[in-house]
Amino acid sequence: MTFPQFALGALTLLPLLGAAAAVVLPHPARRITGVVTAVVIALLTVPVLVTVTSGELPELVLGGFDAPLGIHLRGDGLAAVFLGVTSLVGLILTGYAAILPKSTGTFLSATAWVPGHPGFWPLWLGCWSGLNAVYLSGDLFNLYVALELVGLTAVALVALGGRKSWEPALRYLFVAVLGSLLFLAGVGLLASVTGTLDLQQTREALGGLEDPTPALLALTLMTIGLGMKVALLPMHRWLVPAHSSAPSVVSPILSGLVLKAALVVLLRCWLWAVPVLAGAEWLTWLLGGLGTAAVLAGSVLALRQDRLKPLVAYSTIAQIGYWFLAFPLLLPGENDDAELASGAYGAVVALAAGHAIAKAGLFTAAGFLKDRCGTDEIAALRGAGAHHPTLILAMGLCAVGLLGLPISLGFTGKWQLATAAVGAEHWWLFLVLAAGTLLSAGYLLRGIAPLLMQAEVDDNTPAANPVTVRERTGELAVLLLGVATLATGLLGAWVSTMLEVGSWW
Amino acid sequence: MISLIDVVLGLGVLAVTGLSLIPRSRLVMTLGFLVLGVLIALVWLRLDSLDVALAEAAIGTGLLSGLMVWLAVRSPLPPGAGAMETSPRIPWLRPVVGTAAGVSLTLVLAAVWLRAEHRLPEWRDAAEAQLPDTGVEHQITGVLLAFRAYDTLLESGILMLTAAAVLALSRDGGLSAEGSHRLGVHQIAAPMPPVPSALSWAARLLAPALVLLGLWLLFAGSTDSGGAFQSGAVLAAALILLRASQVDLSGFTAYWLRPLLVVGVVVFICAGLIGPVLGLPWLSWEPEWAFAAVLSVEVLLTAGITAGLYTLFLALENPEGVR
Amino acid sequence: MDFGMDTITWYLLIAAVMVIFGMVRLLLVRDLLARLIALDVTGIGVLLTLVALAARSDATDPVLQALVITGLVIAVAFTGLGAVLIRRIEGQQDDPPGGDAP
Numbered sequence: 001m002t003f004p005q006f007a008l009g010a011l012t013l014l015p016l017l018g019a020a021a022a023v024v025l026p027h028p029a030r031r032i033t034g035v036v037t038a039v040v041i042a043l044l045t046v047p048v049l050v051t052v053t054s055g056e057l058p059e060l061v062l063g064g065f066d067a068p069l070g071i072h073l074r075g076d077g078l079a080a081v082f083l084g085v086t087s088l089v090g091l092i093l094t095g096y097a098a099i100l101p102k103s104t105g106t107f108l109s110a111t112a113w114v115p116g117h118p119g120f121w122p123l124w125l126g127c128w129s130g131l132n133a134v135y136l137s138g139d140l141f142n143l144y145v146a147l148e149l150v151g152l153t154a155v156a157l158v159a160l161g162g163r164k165s166w167e168p169a170l171r172y173l174f175v176a177v178l179g180s181l182l183f184l185a186g187v188g189l190l191a192s193v194t195g196t197l198d199l200q201q202t203r204e205a206l207g208g209l210e211d212p213t214p215a216l217l218a219l220t221l222m223t224i225g226l227g228m229k230v231a232l233l234p235m236h237r238w239l240v241p242a243h244s245s246a247p248s249v250v251s252p253i254l255s256g257l258v259l260k261a262a263l264v265v266l267l268r269c270w271l272w273a274v275p276v277l278a279g280a281e282w283l284t285w286l287l288g289g290l291g292t293a294a295v296l297a298g299s300v301l302a303l304r305q306d307r308l309k310p311l312v313a314y315s316t317i318a319q320i321g322y323w324f325l326a327f328p329l330l331l332p333g334e335n336d337d338a339e340l341a342s343g344a345y346g347a348v349v350a351l352a353a354g355h356a357i358a359k360a361g362l363f364t365a366a367g368f369l370k371d372r373c374g375t376d377e378i379a380a381l382r383g384a385g386a387h388h389p390t391l392i393l394a395m396g397l398c399a400v401g402l403l404g405l406p407i408s409l410g411f412t413g414k415w416q417l418a419t420a421a422v423g424a425e426h427w428w429l430f431l432v433l434a435a436g437t438l439l440s441a442g443y444l445l446r447g448i449a450p451l452l453m454q455a456e457v458d459d460n461t462p463a464a465n466p467v468t469v470r471e472r473t474g475e476l477a478v479l480l481l482g483v484a485t486l487a488t489g490l491l492g493a494w495v496s497t498m499l500e501v502g503s504w505w
Numbered sequence: 506m507i508s509l510i511d512v513v514l515g516l517g518v519l520a521v522t523g524l525s526l527i528p529r530s531r532l533v534m535t536l537g538f539l540v541l542g543v544l545i546a547l548v549w550l551r552l553d554s555l556d557v558a559l560a561e562a563a564i565g566t567g568l569l570s571g572l573m574v575w576l577a578v579r580s581p582l583p584p585g586a587g588a589m590e591t592s593p594r595i596p597w598l599r600p601v602v603g604t605a606a607g608v609s610l611t612l613v614l615a616a617v618w619l620r621a622e623h624r625l626p627e628w629r630d631a632a633e634a635q636l637p638d639t640g641v642e643h644q645i646t647g648v649l650l651a652f653r654a655y656d657t658l659l660e661s662g663i664l665m666l667t668a669a670a671v672l673a674l675s676r677d678g679g680l681s682a683e684g685s686h687r688l689g690v691h692q693i694a695a696p697m698p699p700v701p702s703a704l705s706w707a708a709r710l711l712a713p714a715l716v717l718l719g720l721w722l723l724f725a726g727s728t729d730s731g732g733a734f735q736s737g738a739v740l741a742a743a744l745i746l747l748r749a750s751q752v753d754l755s756g757f758t759a760y761w762l763r764p765l766l767v768v769g770v771v772v773f774i775c776a777g778l779i780g781p782v783l784g785l786p787w788l789s790w791e792p793e794w795a796f797a798a799v800l801s802v803e804v805l806l807t808a809g810i811t812a813g814l815y816t817l818f819l820a821l822e823n824p825e826g827v828r
Numbered sequence: 829m830d831f832g833m834d835t836i837t838w839y840l841l842i843a844a845v846m847v848i849f850g851m852v853r854l855l856l857v858r859d860l861l862a863r864l865i866a867l868d869v870t871g872i873g874v875l876l877t878l879v880a881l882a883a884r885s886d887a888t889d890p891v892l893q894a895l896v897i898t899g900l901v902i903a904v905a906f907t908g909l910g911a912v913l914i915r916r917i918e919g920q921q922d923d924p925p926g927g928d929a930p
Contacts, residue, residue: 017771541869
């Protein structure tokens with residue numbers, strides 16, 4: 001067994017081991033366990049990325065039992081890109097949570113609500129384990145189990161935010177479980193007509209099938225289920241309360257990483273498990289339409305928010321729309337233009353990866369201000385930027401990524417999407433992209449500009465308290481995310497080469 | 506062809522499904538759900554799935570319905586109990602729309618699904634050929650702990666983290682108090698509601714029988730139906746019974762709950778690591794020591810499952826200050 | 829006795845009814861416990877599908893059965909977390925308003 005193969009298994013199992021260790025340890029030791037595990041995971045990502053860059057596909061047959069009986073782990077291009085992004089964002093957020101424990105939620109002691117939740121550490125490590133499991137899995141049922149691991153820990157992480165977060169957490173639980181049950185129903189339907197659970201074998205078996213209706217129904221079920229988990233427009237209403245009431249280090253995890261897990265599974269279903277089906281066009285157009293609606297409605301709703309965290313959460317809903325805009329271009333149409341499809345696919349991945357980093361940064365910054373000033377009402381935060389120049393700089397860098405300005409992965413993604421739209425003569429896409437960009441400029445300005453206003457804060461408000469060294473270090477972590485937003489913009493070509501490995505075309 | 510039993514059983518399932526979905530009273534719903542569990546266990550038996558039937562009886566009906574009934578008894582009438590969200594003008598609109606949507610969706614689903622050309626699973630021969638290498642004789646245990654051990658591992662991880670999550674929602678976030686190793690689950694101190702002494706004695710007599718049953722299910726698992734999950738559920742039920750009959754388990758909970766919670770997952774991962782150390786893939790068992798590995802993993806996994814399910818029950822009671 | 833349908837199809841049909849009506853109820857009802865039960869009914873429906881598929885072959889398929897056991901445990905985990913959250917939410921409603929709530 002080679003080292004990259006070892007890493008494939010270890011990327012899932014070691015964080016789970018870390019989570020188990022954290023359950024039995026006291027609070028300070030949990031923090032150390034968390035940081036150590038995060039560093040180890042980030043190091044283990046490197047061999048996988050190196051192998052994929054060299055054009056090889058690392059694959060591990062767990063237990064030596066071949067598919068369809070056993071489970072294969074495949075570190076293909078899609079997995080590698082998201083492993084890399086998750087390790088980067090995860091490592092920075094772990095550091096942030098270790099430096100500023102109060103960002104991890106509040107718990108009830110014998111007498112009062114105490115900031116700094118010890119339950120964060122096992123749940124976050126478990127969530128990370130589930131994320132890596134989703135990216136690497138090559139088996140439909142295993143994808144379901146991994147999605148549930150992510151969903152359960154995500155719900156529990158929301159609930160760490162104290163009383164006000166319990167109802168959003170429960171609502172999130174209902175949606176997340178219903179979504180995965182619909183996904184499982186689709187898996188069962190596919191298995192009944194193919195006789196296998198492995199992704200590649202499913203594709204081969206479906207290719208030989210005459211009647212596309214069962215596969216189409218399965219794809220529809222899975223898409224609805226995963227659409228709930230990604231919070232695509234009509235199924236988005238759980239997201240805003242859950243993401244904005246979560247503790248401040250949890251919101252970036254949810255918006256940046258957890259949503260991507262469902263997106264990856266959706267791409268796996270559409271592009272890997274199911275071959276191009278006759279009759280799937282209406283579904284792609286439906287998704288494209290919902291994506292358009294999400295970009296517009298999400299942005300408009302974000303413009304109308306008075307508080308910072310809900311504003312950022314609505315911006316997530318708008319950004320989710322971009323990923324679905326590409327769906328009508330994603331399947332090679334009548335003219336079998338595979339290049340177009342791969343361009344659209346690259347655009348989705350670049351947009352999602354860029355969003356993961358930039359949104360994590362922006363949400364962490366919003367949470368930082370909320371923790372420090374005790375509120376996230378934009379009016380009350382006027383002038384808060386005067387004490388936090390680093391933070392404001394970081395927020396600006398992240399905003400560049402969310403707007404899709406050069407240089408950022410968001411720009412790469414929009415560029416690729418526009419190129420594909422030209423190739424397919426889908427001119428409406430330009431209108432949506434332009435409108436979305438203008439609107440996002442509007443809401444980002446509305447969120448960030450008041451922070452820069454001349455301060456009219458009284459001296460006795462929390463915002464005027466001296467900034468501690470820990471808080472300064474936390475701001476640096478956010479700045480790191482902002483810098484990463486731009487730095488990853490230079491890696492667009494690398495991402496494209498990686499996506500070639502183990503791709504479906 | 507279909508037999509009369511299946512028709513009756515199926516109709517019964519449908520009726521009880523309605524009973525657990527439609528009523529407004531929480532108690533009726535939970536009792537409907539309990540009966541549904543029993544009927545579904547019978548359906549599993551009709552479909553020749555003894556293992557699933559055992560799991561359903563122990564986990565589904567036993568524990569799950571237990572949790573629900575407990576919840577319904579503790580707060581039978583929350584604000585707006587069981588009411589459909591009615592729009593003020595046309596109160597019948599939502600139920601009618603819901604039913605209509607449900608019926609049409611069912612028809613679409615059934616039309617496609619029933620016409621689909623089925624293909625039997627392709628893993629059967631491979632499963633039979635490789636079963637001897639796993640050291641167990643029962644196929645389902647072989648699947649759970651060897652062929653698809655990764656799924657089982659992640660799933661026991663889910664149960665462990667659920668327990669961690671409900672502990673996090675308890676007093677002190679599920680931590681020991683400062684300078685102590687005792688776990689401070691608020692429930693330990695809180696007295697259980699008093700029960701009649703006859704019931705208490707019955708529970709004390711029943712608990713050892715349940716423990717025996719649980720152990721039997723565990724060790725039967727390698728050759729026959731049964732296994733870690735069924736056994737863990739029965740053992741957790743025994744613990745709950747003991748606690749309900751006022752037996753003092755606080756020492757056990759304070760010192761042993763959290764270690765037991767994680768031991769299954771930790772040992773599973775460590776056993777999975779033996780493969781990479783020997784140059785094999787993760788989660789490989791060599792035929793020579795496969796049985797030893799699978800058995801020890803199964804025993805400790807049972808401990809973990811027991812602790813996890815018992816924690817869910819413990820955390821149901823609200824800590825002071827929330828109530 | 830012949831009702832024009834085989835056992836597997838019959839149970840698949842029942843499973844479809846359970847999934848869909850569980851889902852509809854989940855989306856329409858407000859009471860939290862009723863939603864939790866509806867979610868579990870949906871879950872049982874999906875698992876019933878898998879068991880019916882396992883029973884198609886002469887000897888019931890072990891892999892699908894094992895998957896169903898996995899699914900059952902996951903359902904219990906989620907229901908447990910949901911039940912605890914419901915208890916906390918409703919316990920808080922009994923509280924007098926105010927207090928030092930974050």
